[in-house]
Amino acid sequence: MRFKTFTLGCKVNQYESQFTRTVLLMNGGEEVPANGPDPDPSVDLIFVNTCSVTSESDAKSRKMITGAARHFPNAEIVVMGCFAAHSRDLVLSMPNVRDVICDKGKLNDYFLDRGWTNIPSGIHDFEERHRAYIKIQDGCRVGCAYCIIPKVRPHLKSRPIEEIAAEVIRLDKNQYREIVLTGIHLGHYGIDLAVNTCNDLPLSDYLNIREHITEEKRVSLAGLLDALMKIPFEARIRLGSLEAVEVSDQMLDIMADHQDRICPHFHLSMQSGDDTVLRRMKRRWMSTPYREKCEKIKEKIPDAALTTDVIVGFPGETEDQFLNTCSMVERIGFSKVHLFRYSSRPDTEAARMPDQVPEPEKKRRLAHLSEIARRRREDYARSCTGRQITLLAEDCVKGSPSVLIGTAENYLTVHLPLDSNEEDPSRLIGQLIPVHIEKTDGDILLGKR
Numbered sequence: 001m002r003f004k005t006f007t008l009g010c011k012v013n014q015y016e017s018q019f020t021r022t023v024l025l026m027n028g029g030e031e032v033p034a035n036g037p038d039p040d041p042s043v044d045l046i047f048v049n050t051c052s053v054t055s056e057s058d059a060k061s062r063k064m065i066t067g068a069a070r071h072f073p074n075a076e077i078v079v080m081g082c083f084a085a086h087s088r089d090l091v092l093s094m095p096n097v098r099d100v101i102c103d104k105g106k107l108n109d110y111f112l113d114r115g116w117t118n119i120p121s122g123i124h125d126f127e128e129r130h131r132a133y134i135k136i137q138d139g140c141r142v143g144c145a146y147c148i149i150p151k152v153r154p155h156l157k158s159r160p161i162e163e164i165a166a167e168v169i170r171l172d173k174n175q176y177r178e179i180v181l182t183g184i185h186l187g188h189y190g191i192d193l194a195v196n197t198c199n200d201l202p203l204s205d206y207l208n209i210r211e212h213i214t215e216e217k218r219v220s221l222a223g224l225l226d227a228l229m230k231i232p233f234e235a236r237i238r239l240g241s242l243e244a245v246e247v248s249d250q251m252l253d254i255m256a257d258h259q260d261r262i263c264p265h266f267h268l269s270m271q272s273g274d275d276t277v278l279r280r281m282k283r284r285w286m287s288t289p290y291r292e293k294c295e296k297i298k299e300k301i302p303d304a305a306l307t308t309d310v311i312v313g314f315p316g317e318t319e320d321q322f323l324n325t326c327s328m329v330e331r332i333g334f335s336k337v338h339l340f341r342y343s344s345r346p347d348t349e350a351a352r353m354p355d356q357v358p359e360p361e362k363k364r365r366l367a368h369l370s371e372i373a374r375r376r377r378e379d380y381a382r383s384c385t386g387r388q389i390t391l392l393a394e395d396c397v398k399g400s401p402s403v404l405i406g407t408a409e410n411y412l413t414v415h416l417p418l419d420s421n422e423e424d425p426s427r428l429i430g431q432l433i434p435v436h437i438e439k440t441d442g443d444i445l446l447g448k449r
Contacts, residue, residue, distance in 0.1 A: 001029045002044050004072065006064050009051030011182040011240060013081055015123070015135040016104060017049045022123050027116040043072040046096075050083035052148060054343050058083055062094070069095040080104065085152035086347070104138060105157055122167035125174050130394050130430040131238075131407075132176040136164050136224065137183030137190075141203035144271075145282040145349040146311065146342065153184050156192040156206070158219065161227050172233040177432045178263075178392050178407075180238045181224075187246030190219030222251035229258050236390070236409065236432065238263040241309075244270075244293040245285045252300045260390075263409040264304040266297055271311050273328025274321040280353070281314060287328060294332050303387070305335040305380065305410035312369055313342040313362030315353035322365050329372050335380040335410060337373035341366050374443075381412055381440045389445070391416055391433045396425055404428060408435075414445045 003024050007017040024045075025031065032043050046068045050061035061083035068077055079091045080101035091100050101110055108119055126132040139156040140149050164181075171179055183189060191206050194213050221239075228237060239262075247266060255262045268290070272278050275286045297304050310325060329337060341362040344351045389408040397403040397415060404416040404425055416435055418425055435447035 002032050002042055003029050004032045004043055005047045006068060007049040008057065008060055008064060009053065009081065011133045011180060012135050012184055013049045013051060015133045015182065018123050018126055020047050023111050023116055023119055026118045026120065039071045039073055041074045043075040046072055046075045046077045048077060048079045050079060050081035052082035052086045052152060054345055056343065065094050065097065082149065082152045086148060105155055121163050124170045126176060130392060131178040131180060132171045133180045133182050134164060134167050135183060136181050137186060137188065140185040142185065142284060143282060145280065146345060148345055148348055149184065156188060158189050158193045161224050164224065165228060165231055168228060169231065169233055172235045175430060177235050177430060178238060179235045180240055182240035186240050187221060187242045189221040189224060193219040222248050222254060225251065225254045225262060229254065229261060236261055236263055238265060241267045241269055243285060244268040244290045247293055247297065252297065256300050259301065264301045265409065265411045266304060267307045270308040272314065273325035277314055277317050277321050280316055291328065291332065306332060307336040307411065308334050309338045310369065311340050311342050312365040313357035315350055315357065316355040317357055326369055326372055329369065329376065333376050333380060334373065335412065336377055339366055339370055339373065377443045381443045381445060384437050384445055385439060387437050389435055389437060391435045393428050393431055393433055395429060401425065408445060412443065412445050414447055416447055
């Protein structure tokens with residue numbers, strides 16, 4: 001069995017594709033190298049892991065499936081992911097598609113049905129990367145007005161702490177020096193483990209039941225971090241995206257006590273800095289608790305990096321409401337803002353809302369906020385001057401083989417020039433290296449050993 005995997009979308013998708021790859025290799029599969037012939041009639045099986053977060057993601061998913069059929073004409077294609085779950089019948093009608101896996105929770109059942117009985121509890125490598133992802137949670141039941149994910153990944157499913165810890169140890173032993181914990185709604189890790197009831201409950205019922213569970217029986221992201229910190233390993237841990245109010249006092253205390261092992265980086269999804277827009281978005285948390293949580297994080301971990309997501313041009317967003325978002329970005333001082341123009345997503349409430357913002361206005365707002373975000377990112381980078389950081393060396397700068405490039409614990413890019421007398425730079429790639437930051441170039445940190 002000669003196979004290939006193709007992946008679009010989030011870190012969870014990337015983990016699931018890596019898990020699929022692991023299963024295929026453990027059951028006698030032979031992975032086809034990326035630089036093989038095109039077309040390649042020798043490939044037997046293709047797994048395509050799709051995304052459906054935007055209409056553009058749908059289009060990319062369709063293109064990836066049709067491209068796989070064209071380049072590997074004799075391969076049967078198995079499609080999974082959010083686009084597959086949302087558009088199953090369409091996917092089944094596409095060329096060479098044999099199966100569609102709509103529920104990732106049934107992935108192991110699919111493998112067993114195919115006769116692949118050697119199924120591990122997790123992964124042990126992440127291909128050629130130096131940073132590995134671990135999926136610890138699946139499912140979202142929040143229901144933001146612009147998002148389709150709760151419709152295609154509705155079932156909350158958290159992995160046991162012991163299983164996650166074992167995976168961390170395996171990846172650490174295989175020299176992965178940064179491990180990112182990720183999930184569809186990471187902050188809801190453990191809710192289903194603690195509540196242990198029907199997965200069709202509204203999220204509010206889950207949260208209400210958990211509130212009345214004794215502290216000893218609760219399972220949470222903070223508890224997982226606490227458990228991991230009691231295990232010896234060399235890798236550093238980074239958290240994926242969270243909601244600000246999900247950063248508990250316990251989590252903050254643990255992260256403050258272990259800044260050398262847990263990256264002091266918080267990606268806190270904001271989407272808008274205006275409460276009226278947030279209510280239309282059906283976000284569960286308004287701007288004041290968001291800002292207060294960011295301030296509390298900075299009090300507890302002064303050098304923490306805060307990054308976020310913002311949507312501009314949401315239906316009905318006025319100029320004043322947009323400017324409120326700009327003020328929030330200025331005030332909080334994010335080290336990075338992932339900016340998106342609102343894109344109408346079919347089958348969501350927002351797509352049916354009146355007062356859609358014209359595209360030229362969305363572009364203007366995006367450009368305006370991008371400039372603010374750039375300035376604040378560079379401000380944050382300059383604040384790192386004179387500090388000691390830890391670089392995960394990932395490559396050499398293109399055209400400069402004696403300059404390492406990689407990522408700091410605060411998620412900024414670092415360039416590290418090496419003296420010609422030092423060891424071969426390639427031998428340092430994949431390692432955690434202490435670096436003193438001397439200056440910046442825009443938002444890039446420049447340092448020395």
